[in-house]
Amino acid sequence: MSEPHQPVSKVSQSVSGVTSASLLHKVQAHDPDAWNRLVRLYSPLVFHWCRKAGLNAEDAADVVQNVFLGVATRVSDFRRESATDSFRGWLRTICKYKIADHFRAAANRPEATGGSTAHQNLMQFADDDTTTNAESTDDRGRLLTAALEIVRNDFAPTTWEAFRLYAVQGKAAPEVATALGISLDTVYQAKARVLRRLREEFEQLLD
Numbered sequence: 001m002s003e004p005h006q007p008v009s010k011v012s013q014s015v016s017g018v019t020s021a022s023l024l025h026k027v028q029a030h031d032p033d034a035w036n037r038l039v040r041l042y043s044p045l046v047f048h049w050c051r052k053a054g055l056n057a058e059d060a061a062d063v064v065q066n067v068f069l070g071v072a073t074r075v076s077d078f079r080r081e082s083a084t085d086s087f088r089g090w091l092r093t094i095c096k097y098k099i100a101d102h103f104r105a106a107a108n109r110p111e112a113t114g115g116s117t118a119h120q121n122l123m124q125f126a127d128d129d130t131t132t133n134a135e136s137t138d139d140r141g142r143l144l145t146a147a148l149e150i151v152r153n154d155f156a157p158t159t160w161e162a163f164r165l166y167a168v169q170g171k172a173a174p175e176v177a178t179a180l181g182i183s184l185d186t187v188y189q190a191k192a193r194v195l196r197r198l199r200e201e202f203e204q205l206l207d
Contacts, residue, residue, distance in 0.1 A: 011144060011167055011195070011198075022203040022205075023038060023041075023201045023202055023203075024078075024087065024203070024204050027075055028075055028076050037150055037201075038205075039068055040150055041146050041147055041150060041202070041205065042068075042091060042143070042146075043068075044146050045139060045142045045143055045146070046064050046067050046068075046091070046095055047060050047061070047064050048139075048142060049092065049099070050063045050064060053099045055099065063095075063099055063102050066098045066102075067091070067094055067095050067098045070097075070098065071094060074094070080204055086204075086207040087204055087205050087207070088139065088140075088143070088205075092131075140206065143205070143206050144206055147198055147205075147206060148168075148198075150201075151194070151197050151198065154197065155190075155193070155194065155197075158180055158190075159190045159193065159194075160194070161180060162176055162177075162180055162182065162187045162190035162191070163190045163191050165179070166190070173188065
Protein backbone atom coordinates (compact mmCIF):
# COMPACT_ATOMS: atom_id res chain seq x y z
CA MET A 1 0.00 0.00 0.00
CA SER A 2 1.28 3.47 -0.76
CA GLU A 3 0.12 5.08 2.51
CA PRO A 4 2.52 3.64 5.16
CA HIS A 5 0.53 4.34 8.30
CA GLN A 6 -2.62 6.06 7.01
CA PRO A 7 -4.89 3.04 7.61
CA VAL A 8 -4.82 3.55 11.38
CA SER A 9 -6.85 6.74 11.18
CA LYS A 10 -9.51 5.24 8.95
CA VAL A 11 -9.73 1.59 9.86
CA SER A 12 -8.43 0.89 13.37
CA GLN A 13 -11.57 1.99 15.21
CA SER A 14 -13.51 -0.64 13.29
CA VAL A 15 -11.13 -3.46 14.16
CA SER A 16 -12.36 -4.98 17.40
CA GLY A 17 -14.02 -8.18 18.49
CA VAL A 18 -13.39 -11.55 20.02
CA THR A 19 -12.94 -14.94 18.40
CA SER A 20 -11.48 -18.25 19.54
CA ALA A 21 -9.74 -18.64 16.15
CA SER A 22 -7.50 -15.60 16.51
CA LEU A 23 -3.89 -15.63 15.41
CA LEU A 24 -2.72 -15.23 19.00
CA HIS A 25 -4.64 -18.30 20.17
CA LYS A 26 -3.18 -20.31 17.29
CA VAL A 27 0.35 -19.16 18.18
CA GLN A 28 -0.22 -20.19 21.78
CA ALA A 29 -1.36 -23.57 20.45
CA HIS A 30 2.02 -23.89 18.65
CA ASP A 31 0.70 -23.49 15.10
CA PRO A 32 3.81 -22.86 12.94
CA ASP A 33 1.93 -20.97 10.22
CA ALA A 34 0.38 -18.69 12.81
CA TRP A 35 3.81 -18.08 14.32
CA ASN A 36 5.18 -17.02 10.93
CA ARG A 37 2.29 -14.58 10.51
CA LEU A 38 2.86 -13.17 13.99
CA VAL A 39 6.52 -12.55 13.16
CA ARG A 40 5.51 -10.88 9.89
CA LEU A 41 3.04 -8.72 11.79
CA TYR A 42 5.36 -7.51 14.52
CA SER A 43 8.88 -7.61 13.01
CA PRO A 44 8.61 -4.17 11.34
CA LEU A 45 7.46 -2.58 14.61
CA VAL A 46 10.14 -4.28 16.72
CA PHE A 47 12.77 -3.22 14.17
CA HIS A 48 11.40 0.34 14.39
CA TRP A 49 11.71 0.28 18.19
CA CYS A 50 15.29 -0.92 17.93
CA ARG A 51 16.30 1.75 15.44
CA LYS A 52 14.55 4.40 17.52
CA ALA A 53 16.63 3.28 20.52
CA GLY A 54 19.80 4.03 18.56
CA LEU A 55 20.77 0.66 17.10
CA ASN A 56 22.15 0.49 13.58
CA ALA A 57 20.31 -1.65 11.04
CA GLU A 58 22.52 -4.71 11.51
CA ASP A 59 22.34 -4.67 15.31
CA ALA A 60 18.61 -3.97 15.17
CA ALA A 61 18.07 -7.04 13.01
CA ASP A 62 20.00 -9.15 15.54
CA VAL A 63 17.94 -7.82 18.43
CA VAL A 64 14.71 -8.49 16.53
CA GLN A 65 15.73 -12.14 16.30
CA ASN A 66 16.50 -12.22 20.02
CA VAL A 67 13.14 -10.63 20.81
CA PHE A 68 11.22 -13.31 18.96
CA LEU A 69 13.32 -16.04 20.53
CA GLY A 70 12.16 -14.64 23.84
CA VAL A 71 8.56 -14.42 22.67
CA ALA A 72 8.64 -18.03 21.49
CA THR A 73 9.46 -19.25 24.98
CA ARG A 74 6.94 -17.01 26.77
CA VAL A 75 3.97 -16.45 24.46
CA SER A 76 1.92 -19.21 26.09
CA ASP A 77 2.07 -17.22 29.34
CA PHE A 78 0.56 -14.05 27.87
CA ARG A 79 -2.88 -13.26 29.25
CA ARG A 80 -5.02 -10.17 28.83
CA GLU A 81 -6.27 -9.83 32.38
CA SER A 82 -7.43 -6.21 32.16
CA ALA A 83 -8.46 -3.67 29.54
CA THR A 84 -5.07 -1.98 29.81
CA ASP A 85 -3.12 -5.15 29.04
CA SER A 86 -2.00 -5.52 25.44
CA PHE A 87 0.21 -7.89 23.51
CA ARG A 88 2.02 -4.88 22.05
CA GLY A 89 2.87 -3.60 25.54
CA TRP A 90 3.99 -7.07 26.60
CA LEU A 91 6.17 -7.36 23.50
CA ARG A 92 7.61 -3.89 24.01
CA THR A 93 8.75 -4.89 27.49
CA ILE A 94 10.60 -7.91 26.08
CA CYS A 95 12.10 -5.69 23.39
CA LYS A 96 13.33 -3.16 25.95
CA TYR A 97 15.12 -5.92 27.89
CA LYS A 98 16.77 -7.24 24.72
CA ILE A 99 17.86 -3.75 23.66
CA ALA A 100 19.27 -3.10 27.13
CA ASP A 101 21.12 -6.44 26.96
CA HIS A 102 22.62 -5.35 23.65
CA PHE A 103 23.80 -1.99 24.98
CA ARG A 104 25.12 -3.63 28.16
CA ALA A 105 27.14 -6.18 26.21
CA ALA A 106 28.56 -3.48 23.95
CA ALA A 107 29.39 -1.22 26.89
CA ASN A 108 31.33 -4.05 28.53
CA ARG A 109 33.64 -4.22 25.52
CA PRO A 110 35.63 -0.96 25.89
CA GLU A 111 38.14 -2.12 23.29
CA ALA A 112 35.37 -2.26 20.69
CA THR A 113 34.64 0.79 18.59
CA GLY A 114 31.69 2.65 20.07
CA GLY A 115 31.92 1.06 23.52
CA SER A 116 31.55 4.38 25.33
CA THR A 117 28.71 5.37 23.02
CA ALA A 118 26.95 2.11 23.83
CA HIS A 119 27.26 2.90 27.54
CA GLN A 120 25.73 6.34 26.98
CA ASN A 121 22.93 4.81 24.94
CA LEU A 122 22.25 2.30 27.70
CA MET A 123 21.97 5.04 30.31
CA GLN A 124 19.69 7.13 28.10
CA PHE A 125 17.58 4.12 27.15
CA ALA A 126 17.19 3.00 30.76
CA ASP A 127 15.92 6.46 31.75
CA ASP A 128 13.36 6.63 28.94
CA ASP A 129 10.33 4.50 29.82
CA THR A 130 7.54 6.64 28.36
CA THR A 131 5.38 6.27 25.31
CA THR A 132 3.46 9.29 24.07
CA ASN A 133 -0.01 9.11 22.58
CA ALA A 134 1.47 10.04 19.21
CA GLU A 135 3.99 7.20 19.43
CA SER A 136 1.28 4.74 20.44
CA THR A 137 -0.86 5.83 17.51
CA ASP A 138 2.10 5.48 15.16
CA ASP A 139 2.84 2.00 16.51
CA ARG A 140 -0.76 0.96 15.91
CA GLY A 141 -0.58 2.33 12.42
CA ARG A 142 2.51 0.28 11.67
CA LEU A 143 0.80 -2.84 13.00
CA LEU A 144 -2.36 -2.28 11.00
CA THR A 145 -0.36 -1.63 7.84
CA ALA A 146 1.47 -4.93 8.35
CA ALA A 147 -1.80 -6.75 9.11
CA LEU A 148 -3.40 -5.45 5.94
CA GLU A 149 -0.44 -6.61 3.87
CA ILE A 150 -0.66 -10.08 5.45
CA VAL A 151 -4.33 -10.56 4.48
CA ARG A 152 -4.17 -8.68 1.18
CA ASN A 153 -3.64 -11.75 -1.00
CA ASP A 154 -6.59 -13.51 0.63
CA PHE A 155 -8.99 -11.30 -1.32
CA ALA A 156 -9.75 -10.85 -4.98
CA PRO A 157 -8.03 -7.78 -6.50
CA THR A 158 -11.32 -5.93 -7.01
CA THR A 159 -12.43 -6.59 -3.43
CA TRP A 160 -9.12 -5.35 -2.08
CA GLU A 161 -9.09 -2.24 -4.27
CA ALA A 162 -12.65 -1.39 -3.22
CA PHE A 163 -11.64 -1.71 0.42
CA ARG A 164 -8.48 0.34 -0.08
CA LEU A 165 -10.22 3.18 -1.87
CA TYR A 166 -13.26 3.29 0.40
CA ALA A 167 -11.95 2.35 3.86
CA VAL A 168 -8.33 3.51 3.67
CA GLN A 169 -8.32 6.45 1.29
CA GLY A 170 -11.78 7.60 2.36
CA LYS A 171 -13.26 7.99 -1.11
CA ALA A 172 -17.05 8.07 -1.40
CA ALA A 173 -18.63 4.68 -1.97
CA PRO A 174 -20.45 5.75 -5.18
CA GLU A 175 -17.16 7.09 -6.56
CA VAL A 176 -15.43 3.80 -5.82
CA ALA A 177 -18.25 1.79 -7.35
CA THR A 178 -18.10 3.83 -10.55
CA ALA A 179 -14.31 3.70 -10.79
CA LEU A 180 -14.22 -0.10 -10.40
CA GLY A 181 -17.39 -0.87 -12.31
CA ILE A 182 -19.05 -2.64 -9.37
CA SER A 183 -22.25 -2.14 -7.41
CA LEU A 184 -22.54 0.05 -4.34
CA ASP A 185 -23.38 -2.99 -2.24
CA THR A 186 -20.18 -4.67 -3.41
CA VAL A 187 -18.15 -1.72 -2.10
CA TYR A 188 -19.79 -1.97 1.31
CA GLN A 189 -19.34 -5.73 1.35
CA ALA A 190 -15.64 -5.39 0.50
CA LYS A 191 -15.07 -3.17 3.53
CA ALA A 192 -17.07 -5.49 5.79
CA ARG A 193 -15.23 -8.60 4.61
CA VAL A 194 -11.74 -7.19 5.13
CA LEU A 195 -12.58 -5.71 8.54
CA ARG A 196 -14.16 -8.98 9.61
CA ARG A 197 -11.01 -10.82 8.62
CA LEU A 198 -8.85 -8.39 10.60
CA ARG A 199 -11.07 -8.84 13.67
CA GLU A 200 -10.99 -12.61 13.39
CA GLU A 201 -7.27 -13.07 12.82
CA PHE A 202 -5.70 -10.23 14.77
CA GLU A 203 -7.94 -9.94 17.81
CA GLN A 204 -5.84 -8.75 20.79
CA LEU A 205 -2.87 -8.00 18.52
CA LEU A 206 -3.66 -4.55 17.11
CA ASP A 207 -4.37 -2.73 20.39
